[in-house]
Amino acid sequence: MGYHSMNNFKKPLLLIIGLLLLVLFVSVVYSSIFKTDAEPERIRYNDSGEVIGKAPFPPSLTQPMGTDKVGNDLAVRMIEGAKYTILFITGVSFLRILVSLIIAYFLVFPFKRISEWVETVFIPFKYIPGLILVLLLSPDLNEAIVQMGFWKIVLYQFFLFVFIGIPILSAVLTKESRNVLKNEYIEASNQLGASSWRIYTKHIIPVLKDRLIVTFLQQLSINLLLLIQLGVFQYFIGGSKPGNIAAAEEVVPKYLSESGEWAGMIGQGKDEFLTAPWTFFGPLLISVVFLILIKSLVNKVEDANRKI
Amino acid sequence: MKNYLHFLNVYILSKGIKLFLKVLLVFLTVLMLASMKSLIYNQNILGFYPFEFLNTVKTTFGNILSLKDGLILIPHMVKTISVFNYLPKAYSYSMTVLFSALLLGVIFAFTFVYMYLWFPIKAKRLVRKFISILETLPDVFIIMSFQFGVIYLYKKTGLKFLQIYSLNTEVYIMPIICLMLVPLFMLIRIMITLFEKEYEKLYVDFARAKGLSQLEVFTKHVVRNIIYSFSQYLSLIYWMMITSLILVEYLFLIDGFTLLLYRFVSPEIFILAVGLILLPYGLIILLIKLIGRKIGVPQHE
Structure with a gap:
């Protein structure tokens, strides 16, 4: 099964990696070369100097996604923020799978006897929503960013995301590995004296390869969904910066995502979803397109596997 | 012995x-x-x-x-509130919303799938593709689009038939509809798969050959067999809806019980809240077992 299906999932996999790299490339190149430090325009005047509009401005030909409440071009912010979103979700997904594979090895072989109890410890992670786990284990971002700074916060959030997903994934991979173990050829190689690590890496993981690719894609969308939910809760990767316009007499403090990461952009537009719907639905629609893309790739890989 | x-x-x-x-x-x-x-x-x-x-x-x-008795912070009030005063009303409200939405979702999905079974094959394939795309829509997107749509309609027509926010009054209609929409497409997908699997089985042809009408086969045999397989998915759907319930209550400014999970002052309230989301889950598991026993399906893992 392993070899024949390779070609079938190679194409979509290359496609998604290519796409991710392209977006990453554009995002990095854009912010390192073209970015200007010019103050965004908050108030627009006509020729005779009268005020004709105040940010947020709706989508137009020059600004296809409109601007946010302090006048930043949203399309530009999305391009800049894309690198954070993509690096974050691919990094989290990859590390989660890697760590879970190692934990699954220990639960299947050396610690077989206590695996039942370890899996019991995993249960709460399955039943408490990821959204709640992240909020539970995070400090107050607005205060912590003063103490820790931007990158330390991002790093903490990264490892927190990896951590909360590991128990479920390890449990799933342990179960799948045990299913593969039931095959007779593994019994044979066991009797020939193969070590358990060898059996795991040479026999079990290759069989699970197709599954792992689907898992990776699913993890990408799970993590993006979680980011969006957290964004709505005004929890941003890299914290937030004050978004109040100095002149406006707003009582409730409003925040902008510090990094411009996609889900943070969605979250910062939440309160204006009626007065300036583009600030909320624009970034959200782009994320939805991304999610649909991943889903269709998953379908393709699964169809290809089913045919064999 | x-x-x-x-x-x-x-x-x-x-x-x-x-x-x-x-x-x-x-x-x-x-x-x-x-x-x-x-x-x-x-x-x-x-x-x-x-x-x-x-x-x-x-x-x-x-x-x-x-x-x-612990304390929680209510979002739009500055002061803290005691849990035991707050909880009974909030919990019964949240559970009413959750289970009404689940019930409505199942009814809608069932009605849709019943109609789907009569579609021509080409239309079926199209519907399946469409559902699979709709299923990927994030819950945040569904909830906010619906809210936006209703307010937009209200602005255009001036009909205030649905009250959106619930700062003071308990509002049921909007949260229930939103919460119902979130798992609806997944429910439809699951039901389509189950029904199609069931219709491939021999007894359906046999019953048809015996002269039972399409409707009779459907209600007397197919549905009965499907209820059990479907109940296996209930726990998955429940967990999905809990996350959406948290979002719905947050976005609609509802004083529901889920805010105990993130608005607690001391950790024991969090543990209490986790226990309270597990309680209905236990009841669902029990229900599945009962359904299995009643229908007489062997209980296997």
Whole structure:
């Protein structure tokens, strides 16, 4: 099964990696070369100097996604923020799978006897929503960013995301590995004296390869969904910066995502979803397109596997 | 025979002890999770604070045992509120919304799939593709689009037939509809798969050949067999809806019970809230077992 299906999932996999790299490339190149430090325009005047509009401005030909409440071009912010979103979700997904594979090895072989109890410890992670786990284990971002700074916060959030997903994934991979173990050829190689690590890496993981690719894609969308939910809760990767316009007499403090990461952009537009719907639905629609893309790739890989 | 019974007793006893230990372990894990922030953060400074952590665990455990009345922060009020005053009404409200939405979702999905079965094959394929795309829509997107749509309609027509926000009054219609829409497409997909699997089975052809009408085959045989397979998915759907319930209550400014999960002042309230989301889950599992016994399907894993 392993070899024949390779070609079938190679194409979509290359496609998604290519796409991710392209977006990453554009995002990095854009912010390192073209970015200007010019103050965004908050108030627009006509020729005779009268005020004709105040940010947020709706989508137009020059600004296809409109601007946010302090006048930043949203399309530009999305391009800049894309690198954070993509690096974050691919990094989290990859590390989660890697760590879970190692934990699954220990639960299947050396610690077989206590695996039942370890899996019991995993249960709460399955039943408490990821959204709640992240909020539970995070400090107050607005205060912590003063103490820790931007990158330390991002790093903490990264490892927190990896951590909360590991128990479920390890449990799933342990179960799948045990299913593969039931095959007779593994019994044979066991009797020939193969070590358990060898059996795991040479026999079990290759069989699970197709599954792992689907898992990776699913993890990408799970993590993006979680980011969006957290964004709505005004929890941003890299914290937030004050978004109040100095002149406006707003009582409730409003925040902008510090990094411009996609889900943070969605979250910062939440309160204006009626007065300036583009600030909320624009970034959200782009994320939805991304999610649909991943889903269709998953379908393709699964169809290809089913045919064999 | 006597010997056998003796072993059976020991077997049941050891199983019971094991189950008890497992429940205890799950409880301890939740306790650790609830107190974990004090292990790594002290006044928002990252570090390692084992003594503070042990203290938090100890007081939290003590507070649970003494059923101490804790405090929560309500978002749009500045003051804190006692949990035991707040909880009964909020919990019954949240559960009403959750289960009405689940019931409505199942009814809608069922009606849709019943119609779907009569579609021509090409239309079926199209519908399946469409549902699979709709299923990927994030819950945030569904909830906010619906809210936006209703307010937009209200602005255009001036009909205020649906009240959106619930600052003071308990509002049911909008949250229930939103919460119903979130798992609807997944429900439809699951039902389509189950029905198509069932229709491939031989007894359907046999019943048709015996002269039963399409409708009779559907209601008397197919549905009966599907209820059990469907109930297996209920727990998955329940967990999905809990996350959406948290979002719906947050976005609609509802004082529901889910805010206990993130608005607590002391960790024991978090543990209480986790227990309260597990309670209906236990009931669902029980219901599935009962359905299985009633229909007479063998109970296997």
